[in-house]
Amino acid sequence: MRHVLSAPQFDKPELLEIMNQAADMENILTTKGFSTMAEGKILATFFYEPSTRTRLSFETAMNRLGGKVISVSDGQSSSAKKGETVEDTMQVISGYADVIAMRSSEVGFAERATKTSLVPIINGGDGPGEHPTQSLLDLYTIQKQFGLEKPLRIAFVGDLKYGRTVHSLQNLLRNFDNFSIDWVAPKELDIQDKYFNAGTDRKFTELTDEVLAEADIVYMTRIQQERFDDVAEYERLKDVFILDAAKVAKMKKEAIILHPLPRVDEIATDVDPLPQAKYFEQARNGVPVRMTLIARALEII
Amino acid sequence: MRHVLSAPQFDKPELLEIMNQAADMENILTTKGFSTMAEGKILATFFYEPSTRTRLSFETAMNRLGGKVISVSDGQSSSAKKGETVEDTMQVISGYADVIAMRSSEVGFAERATKTSLVPIINGGDGPGEHPTQSLLDLYTIQKQFGLEKPLRIAFVGDLKYGRTVHSLQNLLRNFDNFSIDWVAPKELDIQDKYFNAGTDRKFTELTDEVLAEADIVYMTRIQQERFDDVAEYERLKDVFILDAAKVAKMKKEAIILHPLPRVDEIATDVDPLPQAKYFEQARNGVPVRMTLIARALEII
Amino acid sequence: MRHVLSAPQFDKPELLEIMNQAADMENILTTKGFSTMAEGKILATFFYEPSTRTRLSFETAMNRLGGKVISVSDGQSSSAKKGETVEDTMQVISGYADVIAMRSSEVGFAERATKTSLVPIINGGDGPGEHPTQSLLDLYTIQKQFGLEKPLRIAFVGDLKYGRTVHSLQNLLRNFDNFSIDWVAPKELDIQDKYFNAGTDRKFTELTDEVLAEADIVYMTRIQQERFDDVAEYERLKDVFILDAAKVAKMKKEAIILHPLPRVDEIATDVDPLPQAKYFEQARNGVPVRMTLIARALEII
Numbered sequence: 001m002r003h004v005l006s007a008p009q010f011d012k013p014e015l016l017e018i019m020n021q022a023a024d025m026e027n028i029l030t031t032k033g034f035s036t037m038a039e040g041k042i043l044a045t046f047f048y049e050p051s052t053r054t055r056l057s058f059e060t061a062m063n064r065l066g067g068k069v070i071s072v073s074d075g076q077s078s079s080a081k082k083g084e085t086v087e088d089t090m091q092v093i094s095g096y097a098d099v100i101a102m103r104s105s106e107v108g109f110a111e112r113a114t115k116t117s118l119v120p121i122i123n124g125g126d127g128p129g130e131h132p133t134q135s136l137l138d139l140y141t142i143q144k145q146f147g148l149e150k151p152l153r154i155a156f157v158g159d160l161k162y163g164r165t166v167h168s169l170q171n172l173l174r175n176f177d178n179f180s181i182d183w184v185a186p187k188e189l190d191i192q193d194k195y196f197n198a199g200t201d202r203k204f205t206e207l208t209d210e211v212l213a214e215a216d217i218v219y220m221t222r223i224q225q226e227r228f229d230d231v232a233e234y235e236r237l238k239d240v241f242i243l244d245a246a247k248v249a250k251m252k253k254e255a256i257i258l259h260p261l262p263r264v265d266e267i268a269t270d271v272d273p274l275p276q277a278k279y280f281e282q283a284r285n286g287v288p289v290r291m292t293l294i295a296r297a298l299e300i301i
Numbered sequence: 302m303r304h305v306l307s308a309p310q311f312d313k314p315e316l317l318e319i320m321n322q323a324a325d326m327e328n329i330l331t332t333k334g335f336s337t338m339a340e341g342k343i344l345a346t347f348f349y350e351p352s353t354r355t356r357l358s359f360e361t362a363m364n365r366l367g368g369k370v371i372s373v374s375d376g377q378s379s380s381a382k383k384g385e386t387v388e389d390t391m392q393v394i395s396g397y398a399d400v401i402a403m404r405s406s407e408v409g410f411a412e413r414a415t416k417t418s419l420v421p422i423i424n425g426g427d428g429p430g431e432h433p434t435q436s437l438l439d440l441y442t443i444q445k446q447f448g449l450e451k452p453l454r455i456a457f458v459g460d461l462k463y464g465r466t467v468h469s470l471q472n473l474l475r476n477f478d479n480f481s482i483d484w485v486a487p488k489e490l491d492i493q494d495k496y497f498n499a500g501t502d503r504k505f506t507e508l509t510d511e512v513l514a515e516a517d518i519v520y521m522t523r524i525q526q527e528r529f530d531d532v533a534e535y536e537r538l539k540d541v542f543i544l545d546a547a548k549v550a551k552m553k554k555e556a557i558i559l560h561p562l563p564r565v566d567e568i569a570t571d572v573d574p575l576p577q578a579k580y581f582e583q584a585r586n587g588v589p590v591r592m593t594l595i596a597r598a599l600e601i602i
Numbered sequence: 603m604r605h606v607l608s609a610p611q612f613d614k615p616e617l618l619e620i621m622n623q624a625a626d627m628e629n630i631l632t633t634k635g636f637s638t639m640a641e642g643k644i645l646a647t648f649f650y651e652p653s654t655r656t657r658l659s660f661e662t663a664m665n666r667l668g669g670k671v672i673s674v675s676d677g678q679s680s681s682a683k684k685g686e687t688v689e690d691t692m693q694v695i696s697g698y699a700d701v702i703a704m705r706s707s708e709v710g711f712a713e714r715a716t717k718t719s720l721v722p723i724i725n726g727g728d729g730p731g732e733h734p735t736q737s738l739l740d741l742y743t744i745q746k747q748f749g750l751e752k753p754l755r756i757a758f759v760g761d762l763k764y765g766r767t768v769h770s771l772q773n774l775l776r777n778f779d780n781f782s783i784d785w786v787a788p789k790e791l792d793i794q795d796k797y798f799n800a801g802t803d804r805k806f807t808e809l810t811d812e813v814l815a816e817a818d819i820v821y822m823t824r825i826q827q828e829r830f831d832d833v834a835e836y837e838r839l840k841d842v843f844i845l846d847a848a849k850v851a852k853m854k855k856e857a858i859i860l861h862p863l864p865r866v867d868e869i870a871t872d873v874d875p876l877p878q879a880k881y882f883e884q885a886r887n888g889v890p891v892r893m894t895l896i897a898r899a900l901e902i903i
Contacts, residue, residue, distance in 0.1 A: 034341030040636030042665055044658070053393055056345070056371045060397040063343055063369040068665040070658045073374075073675075081652075084864035092655055092863065095886030096662040261393065262385035284396030335642030354694055357646070357672045361698040364644055364670040374675075562694065563686035585697035 002297045003114050004122040006130040007168035012175040015139065018292055019148070021301055022140050025288035029064060035291075037300050038067030044097035045071045046089075047124070048104040053261065053283065054124050054133075058101045061290035070097060091116040099297045101290075120297035122290075128164055134260055135168035137289040141282040142217060145256050148176050155182040155211050158221035158241055158266060160191040165260040166221060170195055182211050186237045189227060206240055212250040218243065220259045220279075222266050244268035248276055258282050303598045304415050305423040307431040308469035313476040316440065319593055320449070322602055323441050326589035330365060336592075338601050339368035345398035346372045347390075348425070349405040354562065354584065355425050355434075359402040362591035371398060392417040400598045402591075421598035423591075429465055435561055436469035438590040442583040443518060446557050449477050456483040456505075456512050459522035459542055459567060461492040466561040467522060471496055483512050487538045490528060507541055513551040519544065521560045521580075523567050545569035549577055559583050604899045605716050606724040608732040609770035614777040617741065620894055621750070623903055624742050627890035631666060637893075639902050640669030646699035647673045648691075649726070650706040655863065655885065656726050656735075660703040663892035672699060693718040701899045703892075722899035724892075730766055736862055737770035739891040743884040744819060747858050750778050757784040757813050760823035760843055760868060762793040767862040768823060772797055784813050788839045791829060808842055814852040820845065822861045822881075824868050846870035850878055860884050 010018070028035050043062040045055050050073060059069045086109060093100060094117040102110055103124040110123035110130075125131040146152055154173070156166045160183055173179040180200040183191040184207055196203070204211055212218070220243055228234035243257065248271055251257075259267055259279040271277050295301040311319070329336050344363040346356050351374060360370045387410060394401060395418040403411055404425040411424035411431075426432040447453055455474070457467045461484055474480040481501040484492040485508055497504070505512055513519070521544055529535035544558065549572055552558075560568060560580040572578050596602040612620070630637050645664040647657050652675060661671045688711060695702060696719040704712055705726040712725035712732075727733040748754055756775070758768045762785055775781040782802040785793040786809050798805070806813055814820070822845055830836035845859065850873055853859075861869060861881040873879050897903040 032341070040634070040666070040668075042662060052373055052390070056373070056394065056397055059371045060343060063371065064341070069371075070661045070665065070671075072654055072658070082864045083866040088864060089654070091882050092885045093658065095882065096658055096889060262383045262389060264384040280392050280396065283393045287397060333642070353674055353691070357674070357695065357698055360672045361644060364672065365642070367642075370672075563684045563690060565685040581693050581697065584694045588698060 001114075001120045002299070003120050004132055004293050004297070005110055005114070006123065007132045007135045007171040009132070010172065010175070015172065015175055016148070018136060018289075018296075019140055019143050021292040021296070022285075022288045025291040025295075026285075028291075029288060034064045034066060036066035037295065038062065038065035038298060041065075041067040041099070041298055042097045043067055043069050043294060044093050044100045045069060045073070045124075046093060046100055046102040047073050048102070048106075048109070049125075049127075050074055051103055051125065054103065054286075055101075057283075057286040058122075058124065058290050058294075061287050061294055064287065065291055065294060067294075086112050087116040090121070091118070094118040099294055122293055122297060128162065130168055131164055132168060133286070133290055133293060134165050135172050136293070137282065137286045138165065138169045138219075138258060138260070139172050140289050141256075141258060141278060141285050144285070145278070146216060149178060151178050151180070152216045153180045153182060153214055154217040154219060155184050155215040156191070156219045156221070157184040157207055157243070159189045159223050159227065160185040160221075161189040162224075162227065163221045166191075166219065167195060169219070182215065184211055186223075186241070188233075188237075189223065207243070207247065209250050212247055213252070215251065216255050218251065218255065218257045220257065220263070220266055222264060238266075242266055242268060243271060245270040245274060248274050251276055302415075302421045303600070304421050305433055305594050305598070306412055306415070307424065308433045308436045308472040310433070311473065311476070316473065316476055317449070319437060319590075319597075320441060320444050322593040322597070323586075323589045324445075326592040326596075327586075329592075330589060335365045335367060337367035338596065339363065339366035339599060342366075342368040342399045342599055343397065344368055344370050344595060345394050345401045346370060346374075346425075347394060347401055347403040348374050349403070349407075349410070350426075350428075351375055352404055352426065355404060355587075356402075358584075358587040359423075359425065359591050359595075362588050362595055365588065366592055366595060368399075368595075387413050388417040391422070392419070395419040400595055423594055423598060429463065431469055432465055433469060434587070434591055434594060435466050436473050437594070438583065438587045439466070439470045439520070439559060439561070440473050441590050442557075442559060442579060442586050445586070446579070447517065450479060452479050452481070453517045454481045454483060454515055455518040455520060456485050456516040457492070457520050457522070458485040458508055458544070460490045460524050460528065461486040461522075462490040463525075463528065464522045467492075467520065468496060470520070483516065485512055487524075487542070489534075489538075490524065508544070508548065510551050513548055514553070516552065517556050519552065519556065519558045521558065521564070521567055523565060539567075543567055543569060544572060546571040546575060549575050552577055603716075603722045604901070605722050606734055606895050606899070607712055607716070608725065609734045609737045609773040611734070612774065612777070617774065617777055618750070620738060620891075620898075621742060621745050623894040623898070624887075624890045625746075627893040627897075628887075630893075631890060636666045636668060638668035639897065640664065640667035640900060643667075643669040643700045643900055644698065645669055645671050645896060646695050646702045647671060647675075647726075648695060648702055648704040649675050650704070650708075650711070651727075651729075652676055653705055653727065656705065656888075657703075659885075659888040660724075660726065660892050660896075663889050663896055666889065667893055667897060669700075669896075688714050689718040692723070693720070696720040701896055724895055724899060727766075730764065732770055733766050734770060735888070735892055735895060736767050737774050738895070739884065739888045740767065740771045740821070740860060740862070741774050742891050743858075743860060743880060743887050746887070747880070748818065751780060753780050753782070754818045755782045755784060755816050756819040756821060757786050757817040758793070758821050758823070759786040759809055759845070761791045761825050761829065762787040762823075763791040764826075764829065765823045768793075768821065769797060771821070784817065786813055788825075788843070790835075790839075791825065809845070809849065811852050814849055815854070817853065818857050820853065820857065820859045822859065822865070822868055824866060840868075844868055844870060845873060847872040847876060850876050853878055
């Protein structure tokens with residue numbers, strides 16, 4: 001079964017195939033607006049942890065494919081409370097639906113679900129673990145702008161220690177030869193060694209003019225106060241890592257700014273109207289990418 | 302874009318057009334039962350404040366038009382909690398859906414949403430502010446019974462100070478020449494001067510036989526205990542403003558009783574079987590009226 | 603109207619008709635996968651008490667019939683809170699939907715709903731009262747395996763005093779001549795006299811080898827700690843009433859094990875791969891059975 005569990009499961013040929021299929025799906029959206037290819041099929045969205053954006057993106061994708069949706073938007077309120085295991089719950093739900101998208105705060109939850117599920121599982125985020133559909137829509141956004149062949153420098157900025165979207169996206173990017181990575185984080189939130197590629201990568205502790213000027217992609221993430229013992233240190237760093245219009249002025253005209261959203265104040269709203277700001281388009285790209293993953297799971301493409 | 306934000310946005314020609322279109326929609330419902338005119342389109346219902354009736358009425362309307370629905374029934378549980386602004390949330394959601402119906406407890410929330418939304422916003426109630434779709438279904442119910450040309454006397458009864466549905470409906474009625482209004486409220490909950498039209502309106506502090514006998518429409522609202530400092534005063538007034546079968550007997554046979562629902566005890570259940578009781582039909586009229594507003598927003602009528 | 607309120611409402615001819623129609627529905631599911639017979643129709647699922655399994659099963663059924671769904675998954679959060687009666691709520695909702703499936707923790711709630719509803723009500727469980735759709739899918743699972751004519755011995759095991767699914771299923775089985783019942787429960791949770799048929803039934807206080815060897819159907823239920831004053835007594839009994847692979851080895855090869863789910867530990871997971879384990883298939887049978895009940899309510903079969 002075509003489960004989607006983690007970024008490392010994809011190799012380069014499969015990634016290129018998904019990118020092409022997502023472009024086809026986007027073409028459907030911008031022309032007719034919807035398809036009927038999933039007629040009669042059901043997606044179950046099963047979110048043990050609430051998530052507006054990801055859940056609605058999956059449900060939109062299935063609806064645009066012509067399928068139907070059944071949904072649990074707070075898994076805590078039901079079977080889990082009665083002491084049922086995820087293996088049992090998924091065995092039952094997979095008797096109703098043709099594909100399941102799920103989220104949990106527990107690492108490995110989606111993989112546990114595959115043990116008993118009769119249908120493909122798509123991991124919509126398992127706590128600090130994986131969020132592969134986010135990484136794929138990140139990659140799709142990059143690919144739409146630049147393709148995946150010419151040399152590109154991406155700056156990951158903010159909380160690189162805990163940010164799961166950063167870890168998963170860099171994993172996808174390692175499948176391609178053209179990416180150099182600038183890791184930009186305070187020491188407290190530094191990237192782990194296992195993710196650092198000494199051959200092509202660089203490290204920075206501040207969002208410098210050099211980083212801004214050389215980046216093709218600036219991927220912003222939020223710095224969370226609870227990661228710091230020293231509140232004063234948090235306040236200082238938070239301000240240093242804010243991207244505003246003045247900083248964007250130092251970027252290339254054709255560079256792009258990404259963010260997995262929600263953003264709080266790490267990107268100032270004066271950036272929103274600038275041509276480099278692509279984070280809302282990035283969120284919208286979740287629909288064709290998830291249409292692709294659902295259609296692949298259903299084996300209708 | 303055809304946002305629906307507040308009752309005052311509508312002028313007489315537009316109101317008459319909406320009334321005619323709602324009648325067409327009701328005709329679809331009573332004959333074939335559904336349409337396919339919104340095939341492939343998606344309505345997002347985004348309710349920061351729970352509301353069974355209004356949310357289900359919108360979702361029914363979209364389903365009867367042949368469209369699909371994505372839904373957040375408790376907006377508090379998701380992006381808002383993570384500190385995301387409504388402007389950001391709506392920019393993302395409007396990348397998924399073709400039209401958004403939303404409710405919030407905060408005045409002006411729907412209008413804020415229009416600042417970034419890529420698709421039309423329909424205000425499903427913003428706290429003590431506006432609830433324009435309720436007013437339009439109220440008007441539709443009146444128009445179905447009487448038309449909008451012959452002289453009509455409407456008695457608004459109960460909490461006229463805080464009742465937003467009363468304020469919005471009177472605003473719509475002022476577009477027509479044929480309405481006289483009786484304002485019937487205890488002094489504590491009196492109508493504000495700005496809504497009183499000295500030329501045609503009258504004021505009463507009790508639901509008198511005169512009011513009952515002369516009204517073509519009695520529009521009941523609930524008196525809430527928390528409006529009163531003096532509990533004894535609340536108890537006395539509450540009873541005075543209850544409508545029961547004995548009082549309805551003093552009304553004209555062809556008069557009608559409306560209520561925005563839910564009712565608690567301000568209309569006794571012995572009124573329910575009487576021919577004047579139109580409040581449940583009024584609630585049902587929400588479906589063709591909201592079908593109309595959605596279809597107008599989608600520009601498919 | 604074809605309400606579904608309680609197991610006793612069905613006689614033998616109607617049960618046989620439902621079984622045949624459910625088989626037709628299952629045939630639709632295993633061939634084309636879906637129908638369009640309910641096109642344009644709306645099911646409202648109105649759950650005052652959360653329930654993942656039952657709600658999603660109903661919604662799957664309506665989706666597979668080609669209809670649409672509107673849903674309240676926590677009825678407490680809305681009209682009920684504002685003091686509205688179920689009679690009022692249902693009169694409004696029944697103006698939106700063509701059929702309503704509802705659950706409440708209050709006995710008789712579904713029947714109260716029928717007093718004002720304009721459309722058929724299907725009881726999805728009313729607290730300790732009735733859960734007729736569960737009983738019908740239990741019967742369907744038995745009928746699929748054995749038919750409803752040859753002599754069969756069913757052992758009900760566990761909490762027979764409070765288990766509503768046991769009470770309802772035995773009620774359905776009494777319509778047929780071929781069932782003998784073994785009631786297997788600790789004294790504290792013994793079956794009530796009114797359910798005991800002295801002519802054909804037997805009582806046991808432990809899950810003995812004799813019961814296991816002679817049963818065609820073992821219907822397991824959970825023993826809940828809160829039923830016991832003495833914790834030690836609960837712990838002892840709980841273990842005695844656990845079904846594991848060693849006990850299943852004493853059962854007939856062609857016997858089946860049922861459970862209304864969720865199970866906690868009353869069936870050990872080493873039973874899951876055995877051929878007698880039918881409880882997950884039983885859960886899946888809820889879809890064709892509920893498709894049948896919805897289609898009957900809509901009068902489209």
